[in-house]
Amino acid sequence: MTIETKSKNETLELARLLGEDIARNGTGPFVIALEGDLGAGKTTFIKGLARGLGLTRRITSPTFLMARRYRLRSNPRKFESFYHVDAYRMKTARDLEVTGVAEALRGTKNIVAVEWANLIKRYLPADFIAVKIKHKKENERILSITQMNPVRNHKLIKR
Numbered sequence: 001m002t003i004e005t006k007s008k009n010e011t012l013e014l015a016r017l018l019g020e021d022i023a024r025n026g027t028g029p030f031v032i033a034l035e036g037d038l039g040a041g042k043t044t045f046i047k048g049l050a051r052g053l054g055l056t057r058r059i060t061s062p063t064f065l066m067a068r069r070y071r072l073r074s075n076p077r078k079f080e081s082f083y084h085v086d087a088y089r090m091k092t093a094r095d096l097e098v099t100g101v102a103e104a105l106r107g108t109k110n111i112v113a114v115e116w117a118n119l120i121k122r123y124l125p126a127d128f129i130a131v132k133i134k135h136k137k138e139n140e141r142i143l144s145i146t147q148m149n150p151v152r153n154h155k156l157i158k159r
Contacts, residue, residue: 005141011041012048014143018129019052023072028079028108031125033117033148036133041141042115045131046084049113053082061115062086066099072111080109087116096123 096102
C-alpha cells in the first residue's frame with residue numbers, strides 16, 4: 001500500500017491509525033521496520049504510532065541510547081512494552097544484545113519500531129511491517145507500507 005501525506009499531521013494520523021489497529025488486532029512480537037533518508041519522517045511516524053498504542057508520553061529519537069522502552073499500560077494483557085529503536089549506529093548482533101534490542105525482538109508481548117531497519121534487516125524476524133518513507137516536498141511524504149513474509153495477515157495492510 002502506498003499513501004501520500006500532505007503534512008506532518010497527516011503522517012502522524014496515518015501512523016496513529018496503524019498503532020490503534022496493532023493494539024486491537026496484533027500479536028507479538030510485532031515489528032515495524034522503517035526506512036528513509038535523514039529527515040524523511042521516521043521519528044514523526046513513530047510518534048503517531050505511539051499515540052495509537054495509547055502512549056501519552058513525549059517520544060524522542062533514541063539516537064544516542066539506540067533504544068527506548070515504554071510501558072504500555074492500556075493493553076497489559078496483550079502487549080506490555082513498546083520499543084523505539086534507532087539502528088543507525090548498530091553494526092553487529094552484539095550491538096543488538098547490549099542495547100536489549102535482540103531481547104525486545106523476541107518478546108511476545110512487545111511492539112518494536114526500528115528506524116534505519118535496513119541496517120539490521122538480517123536480525124529482524126521473518127514477519128514484520130516495512131514502512132519506507134520518501135520525502136516529496138517540504139511537508140509531503142510518500143509512504144510505502146508492506147507486510148513482509150506474513151505469518152499473520154495484518155488487516156490494515158492490503159495486498
